[in-house]
Amino acid sequence: MDSRPPSPAPVGKSAGITIALVGNPNTGKSTLFSALCGVPARIGNYPGVTVEKKIGRYRDESGAVTVVDLPGTYSLAARTLDEKVSVDVLLGRQADVPSLEVIVVVVDVTNLERNLYLFTQLRQLGKPTLLVLNMWDRATATGIKVDLQALSERLGTRVVTASASRKQGIGGVKQAIRELSALAAAEKQSIFSAEVQAETAAIQQWTEQQAGVVLAPFLAERLLFDRDGAHAQELQRKPGLTDLSNQLQASRQRLADAGQKIPALETATRYSWIRSQLDGVVHRPAETHGSTSDSIDRVMTHRVWGLIIFAAIMFVVFQAITWGTGWAMDRINDDVMPAIAGVVESVLPPGTLRSLLNDGIVAGVGSVLVFLPQILMLFFFIGLLEDCGYMARAAFVMDKLMTKLGLSGKSFLPLMSSFACAVPGIMATRVIENRRDRMVTILVAPLMSCSARLPVYILLIYAFVPQITWLGGWIGLQGLVLFLMHIVGLVVAVPVAWLLKRFFFPGDVPPFVMELPSYKMPSPGVVFFRVWERAEAFITRAGTLIFCTSILVWAAGYFPGDHTRQHEIDQRLEAMSEPASEAEVAEYASLLEEQRSLSGRLIEGSALGIAGKAIEPVVRPLGWDWKIGVGVIASFPAREVIIATLGTIYSLGGDSEEASLQSAIRESKWPDGRPVFTISVALSIMVFFALCAQCAATLMVIKRETNSWRWPAFTFAYMTLLAYVGALLTYQVGSRLIG
Amino acid sequence: MPSLADISAGQSATIVEILGEDSIAIRLMEMGLTEGETILFVGSAPLGDPIEVSIRGYRLSLRRAEAQRVQIQLSPAPSVSDSN
Numbered sequence: 011m012d013s014r015p016p017s018p019a020p021v022g023k024s025a026g027i028t029i030a031l032v033g034n035p036n037t038g039k040s041t042l043f044s045a046l047c048g049v050p051a052r053i054g055n056y057p058g059v060t061v062e063k064k065i066g067r068y069r070d071e072s073g074a075v076t077v078v079d080l081p082g083t084y085s086l087a088a089r090t091l092d093e094k095v096s097v098d099v100l101l102g103r104q105a106d107v108p109s110l111e112v113i114v115v116v117v118d119v120t121n122l123e124r125n126l127y128l129f130t131q132l133r134q135l136g137k138p139t140l141l142v143l144n145m146w147d148r149a150t151a152t153g154i155k156v157d158l159q160a161l162s163e164r165l166g167t168r169v170v171t172a173s174a175s176r177k178q179g180i181g182g183v184k185q186a187i188r189e190l191s192a193l194a195a196a197e198k199q200s201i202f203s204a205e206v207q208a209e210t211a212a213i214q215q216w217t218e219q220q221a222g223v224v225l226a227p228f229l230a231e232r233l234l235f236d237r238d239g240a241h242a243q244e245l246q247r248k249p250g251l252t253d254l255s256n257q258l259q260a261s262r263q264r265l266a267d268a269g270q271k272i273p274a275l276e277t278a279t280r281y282s283w284i285r286s287q288l289d290g291v292v293h294r295p296a297e298t299h300g301s302t303s304d305s306i307d308r309v310m311t312h313r314v315w316g317l318i319i320f321a322a323i324m325f326v327v328f329q330a331i332t333w334g335t336g337w338a339m340d341r342i343n344d345d346v347m348p349a350i351a352g353v354v355e356s357v358l359p360p361g362t363l364r365s366l367l368n369d370g371i372v373a374g375v376g377s378v379l380v381f382l383p384q385i386l387m388l389f390f391f392i393g394l395l396e397d398c399g400y401m402a403r404a405a406f407v408m409d410k411l412m413t414k415l416g417l418s419g420k421s422f423l424p425l426m427s428s429f430a431c432a433v434p435g436i437m438a439t440r441v442i443e444n445r446r447d448r449m450v451t452i453l454v455a456p457l458m459s460c461s462a463r464l465p466v467y468i469l470l471i472y473a474f475v476p477q478i479t480w481l482g483g484w485i486g487l488q489g490l491v492l493f494l495m496h497i498v499g500l501v502v503a504v505p506v507a508w509l510l511k512r513f514f515f516p517g518d519v520p521p522f523v524m525e526l527p528s529y530k531m532p533s534p535g536v537v538f539f540r541v542w543e544r545a546e547a548f549i550t551r552a553g554t555l556i557f558c559t560s561i562l563v564w565a566a567g568y569f570p571g572d573h574t575r576q577h578e579i580d581q582r583l584e585a586m587s588e589p590a591s592e593a594e595v596a597e598y599a600s601l602l603e604e605q606r607s608l609s610g611r612l613i614e615g616s617a618l619g620i621a622g623k624a625i626e627p628v629v630r631p632l633g634w635d636w637k638i639g640v641g642v643i644a645s646f647p648a649r650e651v652i653i654a655t656l657g658t659i660y661s662l663g664g665d666s667e668e669a670s671l672q673s674a675i676r677e678s679k680w681p682d683g684r685p686v687f688t689i690s691v692a693l694s695i696m697v698f699f700a701l702c703a704q705c706a707a708t709l710m711v712i713k714r715e716t717n718s719w720r721w722p723a724f725t726f727a728y729m730t731l732l733a734y735v736g737a738l739l740t741y742q743v744g745s746r747l748i749g
Numbered sequence: 750m751p752s753l754a755d756i757s758a759g760q761s762a763t764i765v766e767i768l769g770e771d772s773i774a775i776r777l778m779e780m781g782l783t784e785g786e787t788i789l790f791v792g793s794a795p796l797g798d799p800i801e802v803s804i805r806g807y808r809l810s811l812r813r814a815e816a817q818r819v820q821i822q823l824s825p826a827p828s829v830s831d832s833n
Binding site for chain 2: 237304314
């Protein structure tokens with residue numbers, strides 16, 4: 011359905027146009043975006059801020075249409091730089107986005123009054139505006155009736171209906187966009203009082219006189235209404251406008267004296283205007299919210315059932331991430347990667363190039379791909395929970411507990427996911443719209459003990475923690491240590507979050523004012539889009555960087571060193587893959603032995619080995635020798651690499667069986683004959699890995715999500731420091747108490 | 750004057766004023782909590798905080814600390830139309 015107000019004359023635009031999608035959260039804006047543009051969208055960040063830049067494209071009969079998807083928002087009042095970006099895009103002042111021909115406002119038709127608040131701000135932008143009444147199917151189902159023609163005339167804008175999740179009305183939206191792009195926007199009457207209009211006019215006049223700055227009416231309004239707003243801060247830096255905040259304050263004071271107090275004035279005026287426009291145009295049945303949704307909610311947020319259901323849902327999600335993806339990860343690690351390595355081996359003779367391809371690139375790409383099953387699984391569940399409306403309830407249920415950690419209910423899922431893997435956990439922080447909460451959640455997420463730490467714990471616990479059990483075998487010391495290792499990061503995260511809030515992100519406690527959308531059946535298309543979008547972002551952006559890191563670490567472990575003999579042995583070993591005679595078996599074994607000690611010596615002489623020896627004085631107080639030091643450096647791309655590295659250093663070759671590595675480290679001695687590994691050393695290593703940031707994928711994702719190198723560097727620095735201090739305390743206290 | 754944090758599930762009230770002029774107050778007003786509006790206390794989270802309210806035909810959750818900013822006047826009779 012489509013309704014239009016009396017239209018101004020066409021101005022004749024070229025065929026290629028740019029439009030923006032704007033709307034509240036939970037309006038199906040992203041669904042409309044994917045319905046318009048299909049799946050491949052360009053996702054990046056606006057320069058200098060964490061706001062995501064999502065740009066898609068489609069073609070209609072007249073040409074190409076570029077669609078800019080702006081982040082969901084309830085208001086255009088810009089208090090922070092992040093919020094200012096959307097306004098800059100809308101005003102055509104964002105350097106990397108072309109000026110807009112049409113603004114498409116997406117609203118949830120079942121919740122028109124609150125949704126139109128944003129529209130009242132947008133209508134002052136002086137651009138042709140299309141109002142999309144989305145979720146039209148739900149309006150029909152719940153008996154909401156809208157007189158489209160009257161609504162269009164009253165709001166002075168083109169109105170179309172759509173049900174984006176069912177792909178209904180998309181053609182109408184496209185057609186209306188194309189037609190509107192050919193029109194000039196009609197001048198909109200201000201909805202504010204004569205006094206407010208006089209003040210905005212005065213502000214426009216003042217900036218023009220002082221600095222020749224011609225302000226758009228929309229900006230003049232924002233300057234007046236937003237105390238300490240981001241626009242005023244920017245303008246004030248211009249010569250001649252340094253007195254702006256005093257001018258604005260004087261304007262606000264004059265209005266307050268006239269009984270029109272800011273900020274209440276803006277919201278009161280807009281909402282009463284909306285109500286008068288909707289009066290007689292929209293008819294809602296008496297029960298508006300849908301009694302089904304309320305009945306579901308009574309159970310979902312019930313004092314007892316609410317918590318039980320919440321725990322059950324989280325248990326299922328967590329199980330699916332940790333165990334359900336295990337099979338897929340094993341396939342990548344055990345089948346796909348060896349298969350690719352096998353192809354490389356069959357094509358290339360042993361040598362530097364083969365080592366680069368297999369030990370560097372295949373291993374590096376694998377270290378990225380191995381996270382993919384977890385990302386797909388987590389975002390499948392997030393998409394499902396978000397689209398059916400439960401996600402907001404999860405935050406609602408957990409908020410009180412999370413405030414004790416200095417965070418909000420919205421941080422719960424990202425942090426819980428981080429116990430499986432910090433990479434999807436950090437990507438899931440997008441549900442947190444408050445920047446402070448989001449940043450703190452991102453920065454503490456890597457402290458949660460992820461599954462990559464498990465191999466390290468397992469190796470050391472089985473090798474060094476005695477198998478003591480209590481209560482008839484129900485509680486074991488080994489299990490207890492494993493549990494404590496998972497808790498240590500969580501415990502440390504509490505003071506870290508507090509310190510981050512106190513010193514790095516100071517300010518008021520962010521409000522928890524969150525819409526609880528009605529429950530609905532999740533749409534497969536929406537869930538698929540969510541999963542696809544995140545997987546693609548992870549592979550293309552983080553993947554390339556982890557790839558480079560892996561090559562660098564490979565090079566550090568390979569050079570300098572003469573690998574001729576090693577390659578010779580490799581070639582010889584491959585030639586006699588099926589030793590027939592006893593002599594051959596013996597030769598095979600001796601070659602293997604030589605190969606092992608050779609790779610140990612090569613890594614000792616490599617840049618990595620030299621670095622390990624250099625840092626030995628630093629790691630000695632932790633009870634470590636240079637070999638452990640090398641292992642820690644080499645495991646920068648991923649924690650579990652330490653096992654392969656220790657295996658190599660202990661001359662066992664890369665593919666060590668854990669049992670033999672266990673005995674090798676048990677027998678490892680200092681030059682004076684004391685064993686290197688004691689239980690305190692093992693605990694010190696475990697604590698180090700529990701707290702350190704030895705995961706290139708996590709750091710790259712932090713870079714992506716914060717759009718800055720500063721935060722991954724910060725995370726690496728603070729976590730490494732924590733890990734060092736934690737390991738130091740563990741060893742120093744442990745070696746005195748238990749040896 | 751009572752605040753939104755003082756009433757219990759099923760009670761409705763009329764908003765008199767939102768205290769403060771900071772970003773929290775503005776956020777509440779932008780979400781539709783304006784003077785003269787009727788607000789229904791739907792219930793609270795399992796741990797007692799935050800609370801769920803019905804305003805302008807949709808459901809909103811906010812913490813009790815924020816609800817204390819919302820000065821209200823109790824409606825004379827309990828609302829029946831919106832509580833099923």
